[in-house]
Amino acid sequence: MPGKIEQRMHIKLASPFIMEMWVIIFLVEFVKGSLLVALLPVYMENILGLSVTVVGFAFALQYLGDNLFRSPSGWIMERIGYRWAMTGALLLILVAVGMIVYAKDAVSLSVACLILGIGTSPLWPCVMTGITELAGLTKSGSSGAAMGAVEMASLAGTGIGPITVNFLMDHGGKSYQAAFLFLLGCAVLVVVVALFLPKRIGPSAPHVVRDMDATVSEVAVPAKKLRPLESLRRTLHQVRTTLKVSRLLYPALFLQAFAIGLMTPVVTLFARTELHVTPNQFSLLLIAGGGITVLALIPAGRLVDRIGTTVFLNIGFLLAAVSLALFSQVRWLPFAFGAVALVGISYALILPAWNAFLAQQVPKGERGTVWGLFLTLQGSGMVAGPVLSGKLWDSVGHGVPFLASAVVMVLLFVLHLLIVHRTKLKLKLS
Numbered sequence: 001m002p003g004k005i006e007q008r009m010h011i012k013l014a015s016p017f018i019m020e021m022w023v024i025i026f027l028v029e030f031v032k033g034s035l036l037v038a039l040l041p042v043y044m045e046n047i048l049g050l051s052v053t054v055v056g057f058a059f060a061l062q063y064l065g066d067n068l069f070r071s072p073s074g075w076i077m078e079r080i081g082y083r084w085a086m087t088g089a090l091l092l093i094l095v096a097v098g099m100i101v102y103a104k105d106a107v108s109l110s111v112a113c114l115i116l117g118i119g120t121s122p123l124w125p126c127v128m129t130g131i132t133e134l135a136g137l138t139k140s141g142s143s144g145a146a147m148g149a150v151e152m153a154s155l156a157g158t159g160i161g162p163i164t165v166n167f168l169m170d171h172g173g174k175s176y177q178a179a180f181l182f183l184l185g186c187a188v189l190v191v192v193v194a195l196f197l198p199k200r201i202g203p204s205a206p207h208v209v210r211d212m213d214a215t216v217s218e219v220a221v222p223a224k225k226l227r228p229l230e231s232l233r234r235t236l237h238q239v240r241t242t243l244k245v246s247r248l249l250y251p252a253l254f255l256q257a258f259a260i261g262l263m264t265p266v267v268t269l270f271a272r273t274e275l276h277v278t279p280n281q282f283s284l285l286l287i288a289g290g291g292i293t294v295l296a297l298i299p300a301g302r303l304v305d306r307i308g309t310t311v312f313l314n315i316g317f318l319l320a321a322v323s324l325a326l327f328s329q330v331r332w333l334p335f336a337f338g339a340v341a342l343v344g345i346s347y348a349l350i351l352p353a354w355n356a357f358l359a360q361q362v363p364k365g366e367r368g369t370v371w372g373l374f375l376t377l378q379g380s381g382m383v384a385g386p387v388l389s390g391k392l393w394d395s396v397g398h399g400v401p402f403l404a405s406a407v408v409m410v411l412l413f414v415l416h417l418l419i420v421h422r423t424k425l426k427l428k429l430s
Contacts, residue, residue, distance in 0.1 A: 017082075017134065018146055020197055021127045022153045024086065027190040028123055029157030030164075031093065031183050032116070035100070036062070038162035038169075039183075043176055044109060054106045058113040060383075065117025067379035073122035074129065074372025081199035082130060085122050090194050092119030094187040101180045125372040132359045132367055133201045144309070147359070148301025148352035155294050159286065245361045246422050252415045253377040254384075256354060259408040261385015262401045263324075266393050274398055275336055288337050289344040296348035301356075309357040313416050316349030321409035328399035328406070357416075 012018070036059060044050045044058070077085035096116035103109045131146045165179050271277045271285060304312055323342035330336045362370050389401040 015134070016196075017130055017198060017201060018149060020193055021130065022149060023193050024090070024190055024197075025123065025127065025150055025153040026157040027186050027193070028090070028093065028120055029154050030161035031097065031186050031190075032120060033158040033161035034165040034179075034183055035097075035116070037158075038165045039176065039179060040100070040109075040113075047176065048104065048106075048109075050106050050109075054110075058106070058110045061110055062113040062117040063379070063383050065114045066121045067117075067376055067383060069118050069121035070125055070376045070379065071369065071372035074125035074368035074370070074375075077122060077126055077129065078368040082126055082201070083195065083197040083199050086126055086194040086197055087191060089119050089122040090187070090191045092116075094184070094191055095119075097180065097184045097187045101177070101184060124375050125368055128355065128359070128371040128375070129368045130201055132362050132371070135359060144304030144352045144356040145298060145301035147355035148297035148299075148304075151351045151355070152294050152297040155290055155297075159290050159294075244363075246419045248415050248419050248422070249361060250377060252412060252419065253358075253374055254381040255408050255412050255415070256381065257378045258381030258385045259320075259405045259412070261382045262389045262392075262405040262408065264382075264386055264389070266389055266398070266401050269393070270398055270402070271336075274331060275333060277333065281333065285337065285340050289340040292341055292344035293348045293351075296345060297352060300348045301352035304353045304356050309353040309360070310416075310420055312349045312353035313357060314413060316346050316353065317409050317413035317416065320346035320350065321406040321413070324402050324406040324409065328402035 040058070041055055044055045073085065073089065092115050096112045096119055099108060099112035099115070103112055127150050131150070134146065165183075168179050168182060169175070268282070271282050277285065300312065319342060323339050323346055327336065327339035327343065330339055358374055362374075388404070392400040392404060
């Protein structure tokens with residue numbers, strides 16, 4: 001019997017929900033990465049003759065739609081369940097790709113990018129809420145390995161998508177139409193997979209919203225009997241009363257994505273202008289960083305479940321700071337490979353530990369709404385980072401965005417130490 005109990009202490013990565021979300025995340029990031037990295041920038045500028053400003057505006061709408069609708073989508077998911085929240089959202093991705101196939105002007109493409117962002121917005125609130133609920137059903141509440149698995153799916157989709165589409169373009173006579181139709185097929189497939197998601201995790205009882213002024217012994221009121229505005233008011237009240245996290249967590253959420261946003265727009269430019277790499281060498285650089293991260297995510301996640309998040313986050317933040325600062329200064333390719341590999345290792349330590357750390361902060365009530373709030377704050381850093389990165393690149397120096405990202409990592413290290421210290425202090429006082 002002890003052996004059987006021990007087996008239930010961790011989330012099974014082969015559980016249907018994890019496997020289905022793994023496929024959904026991979027396919028969504030595959031489609032998104034293919035469009036945003038490989039197809040749309042070239043298609044909009046070279047084929048449709050649109051300016052770079054229009055391209056940037058369309059992409060900004062995609063990030064805006066994704067970021068703004070994360071909290072509402074988490075709230076909606078709490079009410080209607082995983083299956084229909086995800087299916088409805090993924091249908092919007094299908095609509096967006098279909099619009100892109102036939103769009104010929106800036107307005108149509110910009111609207112399509114906005115719809116694409118709205119369609120992807122429930123993805124992470126749903127998967128994070130689901131993993132948190134699954135962890136709650138285990139004895140230990142460990143979620144590191146599952147977080148690592150979904151991050152691996154995301155990174156794999158983002159990387160494999162552009163490579164696959166470029167291959168199709170090279171061997172398909174530069175046919176954008178064929179590439180878009182292929183992505184349309186992927187969008188159809190991901191909608192089909194979403195239909196197999198469970199409506200709820202755990203007990204099959206419908207979602208309820210308790211009257212916060214009532215006693216615990218009073219009967220819960222079904223959410224569907226409440227008016228939408230009343231349900232929203234009670235939700236916000238429940239979040240305020242149950243979400244007891246350190247205020248330092250909110251800037252940390254912003255900075256975690258801000259550090260990535262500082263690097264994203266200038267990595268390719270830095271490799272070409274400062275390291276003078278060929279396209280094949282740049283692909284190897286991506287493999288050295290992203291490949292190491294992907295391969296190390298699940299082992300790192302399992303260790304997070306055993307050891308805890310603190311050690312991994314402390315080491316990860318400091319290693320990322322050192323390796324990013326090193327990368328900003330190197331001009332010899334072998335050293336660049338070493339620095340990129342260290343960045344990859346640091347993010348393999350940070351990503352599952354950070355998500356598991358956030359999962360510990362999420363209260364049992366309104367998990368979807370709280371995850372939506374966390375991910376919105378985090379996503380705002382991803383929006384702000386590229387804006388500052390471009391200004392630093394143009395005005396100060398080509399290596400400065402990476403140095404700025406390194407400084408942010410040091411700030412995250414300090415904030416995390418303070419959050420952990422204050423949490424331990426509160427537990428002692430209570």
